[in-house]
Amino acid sequence: xxxxxxxxxxxxxxxxxxxxxxxxxxxxxxxxxxxxxxxxxxxxxxxxxxxxxxxxxxxxxxxxxxxxxxxxxxxxxxxxxxxxxxxxxxxxxxxxxxxxxxxxxxxxxxxxxxxxxxxxxxxxxxxxxxxxxxxxxxxxxxxxxxxxxxxxxxxxxxxxxxxxxxxxxxxxxxxxxxxxxxxxxxxxxxxxxxxxxxxxxxxxxxxxxxxxxxxxxxxxxxxxxxxxxxx
Amino acid sequence: xxxxxxxxxxxxxxxxxxxxxxxxxxxxxxxxxxxxxxxxxxxxxxxxxxxxxxxxxxxxxxxxxxxxxxxxxxxxxxxxxxxxxxxxxxxxxxxxxxxxxxxxxxxxxxxxxxxxxxxxxxxxxxxxxxxxxxxxxxxxxxxxxxxxxxxxxxxxxxxxxxxxxxxxxxxxxxxxxxxxxxxxxxxxxxxxxxxxxxxxxxxxxxxxxxxxxxxxxxxxxxxxxxxxxxxxxxxxxxxxxxxxxxxxxxxxxxxxxxxxxxxxxxxxxxxxxxxxxxxxxxxxxxx
Numbered sequence: 248x249x250x251x252x253x254x255x256x257x258x259x260x261x262x263x264x265x266x267x268x269x270x271x272x273x274x275x276x277x278x279x280x281x282x283x284x285x286x287x288x289x290x291x292x293x294x295x296x297x298x299x300x301x302x303x304x305x306x307x308x309x310x311x312x313x314x315x316x317x318x319x320x321x322x323x324x325x326x327x328x329x330x331x332x333x334x335x336x337x338x339x340x341x342x343x344x345x346x347x348x349x350x351x352x353x354x355x356x357x358x359x360x361x362x363x364x365x366x367x368x369x370x371x372x373x374x375x376x377x378x379x380x381x382x383x384x385x386x387x388x389x390x391x392x393x394x395x396x397x398x399x400x401x402x403x404x405x406x407x408x409x410x411x412x413x414x415x416x417x418x419x420x421x422x423x424x425x426x427x428x429x430x431x432x433x434x435x436x437x438x439x440x441x442x443x444x445x446x447x448x449x450x451x452x453x454x455x456x457x458x459x460x461x462x463x464x465x466x467x468x469x470x471x472x473x474x475x476x477x478x
Numbered sequence: 479x480x481x482x483x484x485x486x487x488x489x490x491x492x493x494x495x496x497x498x499x500x501x502x503x504x505x506x507x508x509x510x511x512x513x514x515x516x517x518x519x520x521x522x523x524x525x526x527x528x529x530x531x532x533x534x535x536x537x538x539x540x541x542x543x544x545x546x547x548x549x550x551x552x553x554x555x556x557x558x559x560x561x562x563x564x565x566x567x568x569x570x571x572x573x574x575x576x577x578x579x580x581x582x583x584x585x586x587x588x589x590x591x592x593x594x595x596x597x598x599x600x601x602x603x604x605x606x607x608x609x610x611x612x613x614x615x616x617x618x619x620x621x622x623x624x625x626x627x628x629x630x631x632x633x634x635x636x637x638x639x640x641x642x643x644x645x646x647x648x649x650x651x652x653x654x655x656x657x658x659x660x661x662x663x664x665x666x667x668x669x670x671x672x673x674x675x676x677x678x679x680x681x682x683x684x685x686x687x688x689x690x691x692x693x694x695x696x697x698x699x700x701x702x703x704x705x706x707x708x709x710x711x712x713x714x715x716x717x718x719x720x721x722x723x724x725x726x727x728x729x730x731x732x733x734x735x736x737x738x739x740x741x742x743x744x745x746x747x748x749x750x751x752x753x754x755x756x757x758x759x760x761x762x763x764x765x
Contacts, residue, residue, distance in 0.1 A: 250579035257576050258565050307564040309529045311580045312552035476530035 251321030355407030364453030556620025717753030
């Protein structure tokens with residue numbers, strides 16, 4: 248597995264991935280839907296799959312002393328590592344924003360544990376759609392990405408849309424308990440005990456969903472790739 | 479001792495069937511795997527090594543099931559599918575650095591020796607190598623992890639005669655110690671005349687014959703005769719070509735012995751393959 252991971256990082260990484268990871272700096276933009284930065288990371292991962300495909304990685308890997316299952320698992324682990332790097336960078340940016348950007352984010356979810364939880368859900372959606380879809384053929388990276396992008400954008404619109412709506416409602420004269428709760432405990436920096444608890448639960452749920460979806464995605468991908476003829 | 483045993487290998491594709499392919503490769507020998515384009519040579523090799531999932535049959539390497547012990551068996555097998563055409567923008571050094579991590583038995587001294595012998599510059603990118611050099615790089619990778627069996631799919635196709643001859647010499651040198659074997663697929667039959675000990679001939683996904691090279695050639699004769707003799711011998715000819723002065727064709731050796739009035743000569747591998755492939759095309763060949 249170590250050797251396979253080394254192959255992924257040394258031969259398959261597309262340079263654009265680093266640029267997309269650097270787009271975590273978008274979290275410094277005031278009033279912006281920060282989950283979009285995670286979509287760019289997914290885009291970077293898609294570029295790596297494309298790069299590997301164009302370089303005949305499947306055939307090269309098939310010649311190495313590894314099974315198809317090991318090759319798929321290593322690629323899934325590579326994806327997880329990239330996503331976790333982004334989550335860690337996001338956490339660091341959120342911590343920085345606690346001090347440097349106290350204003351409420353009017354463009355989506357605030358710098359918070361909720362944001363990280365939503366990012367984990369986004370990556371879970373990407374993994375469960377993209378990986379099994381790609382490994383159904385072993386080469387249709389674009390189709391798989393298109394399918395996953397639909398899922399990702401539905402989630403971004405849904406989650407950030409709710410937070411934008413909660414802000415809008417709070418700024419209006421209408422008082423809706425659900426949106427007030429969101430505004431005070433979810434879409435804010437976790438400065439109160441209740442907000443911290445709610446966001447910690449959200450984070451836990453997001454993490455759980457990410458783990459379950461990724462393991463399931465890897466399992467389905469392995470099963471599907473076994474039937475694929477490497478050409 | 480048999481280093482590789484392929485038994486009843488079966489793979490169904492839409493429009494193509496790899497039909498119960500069976501053959502053995504002996505230790506210390508070169509087995510030529512011949513057949514025309516699309517006969518099933520590459521499909522056989524890919525299915526053997528689980529690049530394509532087989533529908534049936536078994537493949538044993540040194541008595542072990544290759545599919546059940548894929549990782550362990552692949553460590554002892556060097557697979558070269560034509561030239562090295564992967565990661566074309568990467569330097570050879572970068573590719574080797576990754577590749578050698580997969581093999582506990584990687585022999586760096588041997589690799590460096592092969593680089594010098596093949597005149598390969600490790601600082602060059604794959605895209606900067608000629609076709610022949612890419613084949614040599616693929617061979618260097620396969621040999622440096624001390625593979626006991628080299629499976630080479632069309633390694634000489636597209637190479638100039640000098641490079642091909644050079645490679646054939648290398649193949650002979652590889653098996654000299656009696657511990658290495660080569661399964662060498664090609665449609666360039668003249669290459670096999672120079673180096674193969676055994677021949678396996680595949681046609682339309684089915685093995686026609688698998689035997690030692692001398693027996694393979696001894697089983698056939700090239701015959702030629704006058705145009706008026708053609709009708710008499712048509713049924714015993716495996717394949718033939720009619721021309722203004724008569725015909726030339728291929729017969730089984732025992733039929734040729736009984737064929738009075740025909741000129742009989744030893745058959746070379748290329749003629750055997752050409753006339754065997756003409757088997758279904760008597761009429762068009764005769765026109």
